[in-house]
Amino acid sequence: MTKIRKIEIRNFRGIRELDSGINCLIGPGDTGKSTVLDAIDLRLGARRNIGIADSDFNKLDVEHPISVTLTLGNLDDELLSLDAYGIFHRSITPTSGVIEDEPRRGLETVLSLNLCIQSDLEPVWTLRSDRATAQGVERGLSWRDRQRLSPTRIGALAEHTFPQG
Template sequence: MALVCVLEIENFRAVKGLRWVPGAGINCLIGPGDSGKSTILDAIDLCLGARRSLSFTDTDFHGLDFGHPVRIALTLGALAAPLKNIDSYGDFLVGFDAATGLVEPEPGAGLETALTLQLTV
């Protein structure tokens, strides 16, 4: 099963900017109401969901700021072999350094082969 290595959110609902590298094991989102917990989960769902079309409204842009796009990038690791296929996913494969939490543009020595899904509105 693939695991979330990095989640980046920009200008989406309650989140102006977020870069989250979940720790090993179980991670919890804790905070008061309207602090962005559901927004984070919705962002993950938007990247992973199998939908042919998405609809966004004015309120999906942080502070109604249409001058900056909504951007959600989800980097997944612990990939099954078919997801590492260069012919199918080569343009989207990246290298993830678990020690630093950095995502490199190409898989390489000492890096975990990962896959980045990105949604920009």
């Protein structure tokens, strides 16, 4: 199963800047846990349109774009396909979380997925790679892969998601 190895959030709701490996979200109420989960859902959710408003920008500052980058590891064969995503493959050092733009032997191969929303409120989903940018190559995940990676959130209304009986 694909895993989030690193999350980077900029200018989203109450989060001005967050760079973190992610394992578990713990904390008192109103500290940003749901905002982090919403950011993950915005980036990985399999939907063609998302509802974003000026109020989703940190301190209503629409001059600085919302950016959510998820670096995914433990990739399956489809995401490791050189034909589909080879130019976007990167590597991560597990102990430090440092991402290198080239995949390297002995390091985990990862993909970095970005969602950027400017003041026009139009979401742009792309894969990140310095090599691809230098070659003028841009693309996102295929719709099929977006659907496969789309998260499910279980919360207070879990009984509606998983009815008993």
